[in-house]
Amino acid sequence: MRKINILLIMLGIVSANMVSAQQNNNMNEYKTILKRPVVTNQQDIIDRANIKELVEFERFCRDNRLWDEMKKCYSDDSRVNISWYQGSGHGFVDASAKMEGFVPHKIYNTEVWNKGDKAVAIMMSNIQMRHIIDGYPVEVSSDAKLIFRLQRIKGQWYIVSFESIYEKDAIIPVVPNANINIPAEEIAKYRASYGCMIYMGKRSGMTIDENLPGIDRPDLVEKLYRETDEWLSK
DSSP, X not given: OHHHHHHHHHHHHHHHHHHHHHHXXXXXGOSSTTSOOXXXXXXXXXXXXXXXXXXXXXXXXXXXXXXXXXXXXXXXXXXXXXXXXXXXXXXXXXXXXXXXXXXXXEEEEEEEEEETTEEEEEXXXXXXXXXXXXXXXXXXXXXXXXXXXXXXXXXXXXEEEEEEEEEEEEEEESSXXXXXXXXXXXXXXXXXXXXXXXXXXXXXXXXXXXXXXXXTBHHHHHHHHHHHHHHHHO
């Protein structure tokens, strides 16, 4: 396990440096997102507070299995594209309800950019999952930015799109000194930004999309940011 953790840390540092340099070169090209939010009137303040409350409430519903309330956060034509699910927002809620186990999210901060009836929220989060390996419980911890597009429809804000930028993850024994054997080469053949999630997902029989934005793929991060910025700026 120690060799695996050291390898993941090294890969994460290299990937972080790559994406940081890439973002520094490109962020000035964006019209709205990744720039200091500008408040032009009182309505901006109200809208941003409502948007922040909405995306955080959606995660609260997910963690507390409030499926009917979670569905109310998504528009009818919303789309979700994350590691284990690609489809409609309402379908995402239904698929989440069928998942076994407890998968809580820790939220650190949420940034909001809004323009008229559109908005983008970027949430820093840590996703936590429990699994069993060799008879011992382990926790899969994944750091990710959650990217929400939102739209005001008939006076109410809704999530119209939800995607992620994966940063790094790890498999951590819950019981100290647990005799867990995961060959380092098994993890190393997957993405540095969410390889542990891919490994555990496949081990559990899930289908995981391995071609999503992550800090080890700055080209995909840039593409997502640019498309999100263009959507908001239209």
